Amino acid sequence: MSDKPITPLMPVYPRCDVRPVRGEGCYLIGERGERYLDFASGIAVNALGHGHPVLVKAIAEQAATLMHVSNLYGSPQGEAYAQRLVDATFADTVFFTNSGAEAVECAIKTARRYHYANGNPERGTLITFNNAFHGRTLGTISATNQPKMRDGFEPLLPGFRYAPFNDLDAALSQVDLNTAGFLLEPVQGEGGLLPATPEFLKGLRAFADKHGLLLVLDEVQSGFARTGKMYAYEHYGITPDIMATAKGIGGGFPMGACLATAEAAKGMVFGTHGSTYGGNPLAMAVGSAVLDVVQGEGFLDHVNAMGDRIRASLEQLIPNHDELFDSVRGLGLMIGLRLKVEPRDFVAHLRDNHGLLTVSGGDNIVRILPPLVVEESHIAEFIEKLSAGAASYKLPVPA
Ligand SMILES: *Cc1c(COP(=O)(O)O)cnc(C)c1O
Numbered sequence: 001m002s003d004k005p006i007t008p009l010m011p012v013y014p015r016c017d018v019r020p021v022r023g024e025g026c027y028l029i030g031e032r033g034e035r036y037l038d039f040a041s042g043i044a045v046n047a048l049g050h051g052h053p054v055l056v057k058a059i060a061e062q063a064a065t066l067m068h069v070s071n072l073y074g075s076p077q078g079e080a081y082a083q084r085l086v087d088a089t090f091a092d093t094v095f096f097t098n099s100g101a102e103a104v105e106c107a108i109k110t111a112r113r114y115h116y117a118n119g120n121p122e123r124g125t126l127i128t129f130n131n132a133f134h135g136r137t138l139g140t141i142s143a144t145n146q147p148k149m150r151d152g153f154e155p156l157l158p159g160f161r162y163a164p165f166n167d168l169d170a171a172l173s174q175v176d177l178n179t180a181g182f183l184l185e186p187v188q189g190e191g192g193l194l195p196a197t198p199e200f201l202k203g204l205r206a207f208a209d210k211h212g213l214l215l216v217l218d219e220v221q222s223g224f225a226r227t228g229k230m231y232a233y234e235h236y237g238i239t240p241d242i243m244a245t246a247k248g249i250g251g252g253f254p255m256g257a258c259l260a261t262a263e264a265a266k267g268m269v270f271g272t273h274g275s276t277y278g279g280n281p282l283a284m285a286v287g288s289a290v291l292d293v294v295q296g297e298g299f300l301d302h303v304n305a306m307g308d309r310i311r312a313s314l315e316q317l318i319p320n321h322d323e324l325f326d327s328v329r330g331l332g333l334m335i336g337l338r339l340k341v342e343p344r345d346f347v348a349h350l351r352d353n354h355g356l357l358t359v360s361g362g363d364n365i366v367r368i369l370p371p372l373v374v375e376e377s378h379i380a381e382f383i384e385k386l387s388a389g390a391a392s393y394k395l396p397v398p399a
Helices: 053-065 076-088 100-117 138-142 168-172 198-211 232-236 281-294 299-321 344-354 376-392
Strands: 020-024 027-030 035-038 093-097 125-129 160-163 179-184 214-218 242-245 256-260 325-331 334-339 359-361 365-368
Touching (some): 035 376, 053 281, 100 138, 179 198, 198 214, 281 299, 299 325, 299 376
Parallel strands (some): 125 160, 179 214, 214 242
Antiparallel strands (some): 027 035, 334 365
């Protein structure tokens, strides 16, 4: 044992006693062989569950063929996969990244550069929203006003203003001559599984159109079929100008992308942006494999059917535990169970005593994010474990 006052793993995570060493579909297996039903999916990442044969095969084959080359060279793999994302979305062009935060960084740069290219370099400020989560880089923590992410990291990046989520008037009242546009999650994830209201998102879109501003969506968590559509914006009948995507896109392989229309990306010319690893052949093979599955016949219908099933079961369960459970919200398989108490202790109880993995979020939300390939039998097991967990849970005594 080391006598250093710090662990080799920088201790920024309060890691729990779940120590997974293997995954099988919707289950994680720990060091001592114990099994967990994984309704967290690495926080909405393992869209195809663990060890999906299509993904495993794609990685093995591409790793043996060509893993990485510089972005200085032509990329047949990147061109083909970017074309598929363009065909599947609002976008005309794609920049590949290795993570969600990098995708948001690229989105912020693209938005600023658009106004610069238009001769309005002063339009550099994005309006973002309370309880937003956009990642942990300096740029993306500057894009939220949550103190738990910002404290002690000042000076942060200028060029962000904050408004309450789902309050159109408040957002528009922040607009001035320096505004570049709006940056938001169409369904807030970490902040508490909160979907934008149609009036809010459509209102931002209409205002942006009228005033030459950009609508930038962070679909890092809500994207890639998680909400039952390829992207959550489709639920609203609008399209963004720029969008960040990651998490589910690689099914567990670290990758992300910034998508944009031709107009919005007009400032992103040679030399303005780059990434050593972004879009390497291995990532492109992974992305194509995940997309093959997600675009397979009936996949989105399955996500919606399983989401409806979970929500209906939760609605039924709530009255049996109404001292603990408040309500259900969300879209597709991005589901929030709102508690009447702070959720972290209950999430730990489900994990430690009932072998069920979920994730806590803001606003007393337990995030329920199963792999998108979840089956009815897993849902039955989930409801059983949740119900048993609620029955055995001792509500904290109010102070
Ligand atoms: C997870 C997340 C990010 C950050 O993604 P990383 O891959 O951790 O950098 C950004 N935005 C949203 C909405 C997220 O859920």
